[in-house]
Amino acid sequence: MSDKKKTTSGGESGAGLLPKLKLEVERKDYLSRETMAGVAGQSDLPLNSVYAVASFYAYLPVSPVGKNVIKVCNCLPCEMKDVPAVVDGISREIGIGPGQTTTDGKFTLELVSCIGACDQAPAMMINDKLYGDLTAGSIAGILKSY
Amino acid sequence: MGNVNIIIDGKKVRVREGSTILEAAEAGGITIPTFCNIKGLLPTGVCRVCVVEVQGSKTLVGSCHTPASEGMLVFTHTPRVVATRKVIVELMLTGHTGDCVNDPNAENCKLHNLASDYEVGAPRFNVKTPRFYPAEESNPYVRRDLSKCILCRKCVKACQDLARKNVLSIGYRGFRSKVVSGFDEELTAEACRDCLICIEHCPTGALGKPVKV
Numbered sequence: 636m637s638d639k640k641k642t643t644s645g646g647e648s649g650a651g652l653l654p655k656l657k658l659e660v661e662r663k664d665y666l667s668r669e670t671m672a673g674v675a676g677q678s679d680l681p682l683n684s685v686y687a688v689a690s691f692y693a694y695l696p697v698s699p700v701g702k703n704v705i706k707v708c709n710c711l712p713c714e715m716k717d718v719p720a721v722v723d724g725i726s727r728e729i730g731i732g733p734g735q736t737t738t739d740g741k742f743t744l745e746l747v748s749c750i751g752a753c754d755q756a757p758a759m760m761i762n763d764k765l766y767g768d769l770t771a772g773s774i775a776g777i778l779k780s781y
Numbered sequence: 782m783g784n785v786n787i788i789i790d791g792k793k794v795r796v797r798e799g800s801t802i803l804e805a806a807e808a809g810g811i812t813i814p815t816f817c818n819i820k821g822l823l824p825t826g827v828c829r830v831c832v833v834e835v836q837g838s839k840t841l842v843g844s845c846h847t848p849a850s851e852g853m854l855v856f857t858h859t860p861r862v863v864a865t866r867k868v869i870v871e872l873m874l875t876g877h878t879g880d881c882v883n884d885p886n887a888e889n890c891k892l893h894n895l896a897s898d899y900e901v902g903a904p905r906f907n908v909k910t911p912r913f914y915p916a917e918e919s920n921p922y923v924r925r926d927l928s929k930c931i932l933c934r935k936c937v938k939a940c941q942d943l944a945r946k947n948v949l950s951i952g953y954r955g956f957r958s959k960v961v962s963g964f965d966e967e968l969t970a971e972a973c974r975d976c977l978i979c980i981e982h983c984p985t986g987a988l989g990k991p992v993k994v
Contacts (some may be wrong), residue, residue, distance in 0.1 A: 668964040681972075682963050687950035690965070697964075 652678055652688055656695050665696040693747040701736040701743035703781050707759040710749040716756040722746070724774035741781070787853040794849075802844035802855055803831055813857050814866070814895055816873075816984050817933035818845045822942050828933050829869050830895070833857045841865060863899065870896050875904040876912045876956075877985065878928045891984035892931060912956070917967045922975040923988055925960075925968060930987040932958055936979035948972045949979070 655678065659670050666674075666689050668682075675685040689695040693706060705725065709718055722744075726732055729742050736743040752758035755767020766777055783798050787805055794809035801824065806813050816828035824846040832841040836854035841862060844855075856862065873892055895901075914927035934951065937960060941947045948968065952961035962968040980988045 671964065681947050681950075683948055683950040683952075683961055686961055686964050687952045690952040690961070691954050 649678065649680060649684070649688070652680070652685065653692075656685070656689055660695055665698060665700050671697075693745060699736070701740045703741060703761055704743045704745065705759060705761050706745050706747040706750065707733075708748070708750045708752070708757070709746040710753075712753040713749075713757040718757040720771045721757050721759065721769045721774060724771040725778065728775050728778050742778070785849050785851045785853075787849045787851070787855060789855040790857055796849055800849050802833060802835075802842070802847050802849050802853070805849045806844060806855075806857060811857060813844050814898075815845060816891060816895075816931060817935060819935055819938055819943075819982060822938055825934050825938065828873075828931065830866060832862065832865055832869075834859050834862055866895075867899050867901050870899060870901045871904045872906070873931045874901065875906045875908060877931060878911050878913050890929070890986045893985075914959070918991060920968045920973060921970055921991065922973055922977065923968055923980060924991045926987050926989070927959060928987075929985045930960060931985055932960070933984060934960075935982040935984065936960060936988060939978045939982040944974055944976045944978045946972075946974045946976075948974075 652674070655674050656666065656671075659666055659674060663670055671685050671689065672682055675682045678685070686697065690697050696704075707713075707718060707722055707725070722733065725744055729737055729744075731737050731742065731744050733744050733746045750758060750760055750765070752765055752767050755765075757769045758765065758767040759769060760766070761777070761781065766773075769777075784795050785798050785800070786793060786795050787802070788794070789802070789806050789809050789811055792809050792811065794805045796805045796808055800808075803813055803815065803818065803824075813831050813833065815831045817825040818831065819825075824843075826843045826846040829843060831844045833844045834856040835842050835847070836856075844857070849855075870892065874896060877892060912928065917925040917927070932951070937949045937951060940949050948962055949960055950962075952959050952965055959965070962972060977990070980990060983989075
């Protein structure tokens with residue numbers, strides 16, 4: 636296969652892309668088209684390449700998010716420990732479903748891939764804080780503290 | 782660099798070391814169906830349609846990305862291979878929604894042709910949220926109907942490695958994966974080079990020339 640055309644993966648100019656994107660998220664909460672175009676220009680990459688990387692990761696939002704981002708894990712161990720009940724509990728408490736933001740901008744709810752707390756399933760994160768062993772009953776208390 | 786001798790479907794084939802099983806099959810006049818392979822470029826290996834049986838291997842292997850090795854025994858159309866290809870096509874049909882019957886770009890859809898060759902009927906799988914994207918018709922050169930896209934990545938590779946323009950990428954993940962341009966927006970006339978190379982390579986009706994109303 637050594638005589639084949641090499642695929643230009645853009646690997647060289649993609650170096651350091653994740654830290655750059657993470658920094659922008661810390662500065663501006665989410666990656667707007669303008670912000671992303673800036674990073675793309677700096678990295679000598681087309682906008683679509685940067686969007687592709689950012690949209691893959693739950694921690695690099697590509698649309699506006701609320702002040703507090705709730706990330707509920709929906710992978711298998713959490714699913715088996717009744718994560719749908721947790722999501723329903725959150726919906727009842729703050730009135731939004733997965734992928735939505737409350738009208739006052741206080742919360743955004745997202746379903747994400749494994750957050751590495753399988754021993755405390757079902758689990759969620761609100762911003763950088765982990766909440767494990769959730770029950771439909773404990774949700775209200777946690778959310779009220781924000 | 783030496784040669785290797787392999788036996789495909791009982792036929793002896795000799796190829797340069799480093800060749801893939803797919804290349805060896807072609808050299809031996811044996812056709813293995815593919816969706817994601819572009820000749821001359823590095824294999825992608827995502828569609829899984831080219832899988833074959835190799836003696837000694839517990840699982841089927843993708844012929845497009847598996848190198849031929851000396852003395853290998855390959856079988857391209859055993860009942861196991863055929864049954865597997867049928868399910869692969871069935872799975873692709875499940876995510877391939879949209880009005881193919883009335884779509885002029887769908888006449889040469891390789892997915893439908895392979896489904897017909899392998900006698901694959903309507904998929905049996907129920908999908909909670911059918912995968913649907915409205916057709917994108919604003920670009921003067923390319924009409925994109927992503928409901929028909931099977932995510933073979935040929936348009937991405939063709940644009941990147943053949944046209945050398947790189948305006949398409951795969952965004953999101955899992956079932957939500959999508960071929961995106963720009964900030965996941967309709968393909969602009971500025972971004973696109975109007976080379977039509979993506980249309981040329983698309984195996985389904987997802988990419989086509991704009992339809993004159």
